[in-house]
Structure formats: structure tokens, C-alpha cells
Amino acid sequence: MQYLTLLITLPLTVFAVLIVLSNGSDVTVFLLPDDKDFALTLPLWQVALGLLGGGFFLGALFVWLLHQKARFRYWQESRKTARLEKELEKLHADETARKDLAAAEVAKNVTPAGVPALPPA
Secondary structure (H helix, E strand, O other): OHHHHHHHHHHHHHHHHHHHHHOOOEEEEEOOOOOOOOEEEEEHHHHHHHHHHHHHHHHHHHHHHHOHHHHHHHHHHHHHHHHHHHHHHHHHHHHHHHHHHHHHHHHHOEOOOOOEOOOOO
């Protein structure tokens, strides 16, 4: 995929640099085709680089928006994982406490000779 990106990006970059070097003349850019009030006169290389930069940022915005769903899902799953890890730790602590309590009960019912005591009648 990186080779494909380079295969597309490198010729476009060379083409943009060649345009910048060969076109230093001024051009008039109109906001609307019939509107002469909002017109800018800029060197052609500034217009070309401005359009390329605008396209770059617009593409970056689209990629960011495209991956927003995956980032949100990752955020939800990480919260769920943290909650389940806390629950698992609590269950381990409860199980350890239950085993300790059972061991204490068994130790309490054993006579000094090591024989279990009879339950009270």
C-alpha cells in the first residue's frame, strides 16, 4: 500500500514543482464567474500550491471522519475491558476471602490430635 501511495504521490509532487517553476505569471482568481468584485490576483504557483494544500487538508479530514467510528468502538471496548477487569478482581478477592473463611472453619473444628471434632448435638 505504501508503494502505491508513493507511486501516485511522487509524480504529482514532481508535476506540482514543475508547474511552480515554469509558471511565475500572475493569474486572477474569481470567487464567482460573473462577480468582478471578489477577485484576487496571485502568482500561479501560489494558486497551485494553495489548491494542493487545501486538497491535502480536505483528504485528511475525510480520513479522520472515516476512522471516527472505529475510534469510538475502540473507546467503548476499552471502557468495557476496564469494567470487566475490575469485576474479575473483585470476584478473585471474594473467592479468596471465601476460601480463607472455609479454611478457618475447618481449622476451628479440628481437635489438637488432628481429628475433626464432632458437631455439637
